[in-house]
């Protein structure tokens with residue numbers, strides 16, 4: 001499948017006007033931003049539309065595992081913080097849908113693609129949040145991985161995407177810290193609380209590393225995306241950074257990373273880690289994760305339940321326009 005996708009993209013690029021393509025690539029190479037009305041190769045438009053809409057879907061679906069704990073947060077303070085965080089994620093989804101729309105696909109089309117199962121979102125959100133410690137682990141690891149991915153995207157070649165990332169990254173860094181702080185409190189608490197924190201780390205560690213996507217050798221379109229500055233670092237590079245940053249944080253908490261092969265290499269200055277079970281990743285991606293069906297069902301229901309509100313907005317706008325015209 002990967003080769004076919006790659007071949008398809010190459011073929012698409014070969015049909016572009018060579019002069020326009022060269023001018024476009026020179027601008028990208030000079031670190032200029034490409035804006036919505038500028039000429040761009042069709043393959044660039046398609047890759048970005050897929051990437052940004054997938055990112056938007058992940059923000060929106062990502063609200064669900066955490067929304068699960070808003071009504072059960074252990075204190076008013078925790079509830080207020082979690083509410084603010086989940087609301088931020090809704091905002092991220094909205095900026096990103098808007099950025100993707102500038103490439104010519106409507107929000108309606110993107111949402112339909114999500115609801116029909118055609119569009120993907122991050123596999124991480126198909127895992128359940130079983131205890132309060134999971135909210136800590138999600139903030140620490142999942143938002144942590146998101147930052148690792150998104151900080152470089154502030155310099156990606158497409159202007160609207162790069163600019164959306166500036167605010168998103170500031171908010172993600174608050175999310176990561178609030179998660180880590182939950183872990184700190186639980187690890188300094190009772191033996192049961194510390195056990196919960198360890199259990200959450202055990203369940204979230206590997207799925208978080210999978211968030212960076214398949215190994216470089218397996219990754220679709222990597223070289224082209226790197227040349228067009230859609231992708232600034234490879235999946236494996238970002239994953240390595242995540243491990244290097246996170247292992248000392250786990251040690252500080254007094255927790256054990258669930259990887260018997262993990263060891264620090266004093267020569268390279270990096271942690272070496274065990275093999276990732278990619279069959280699990282593929283299985284979740286195919287729709288067989290613990291919560292895929294539930295997540296999609298909840299999204300579709302939220303959309304259907306909101307129909308009256310969307311209709312009311314349109315009716316109000318029509319009424320205002322009619323009054324202005326009169």
Ligand SMILES: [Fe+2]
Pocket residue numbers: 059088089092146168172
């Ligand atoms: Fe986010």
Ligand SMILES: [Fe+2]
Pocket residue numbers: 089143146171172175
């Ligand atoms: Fe976040």
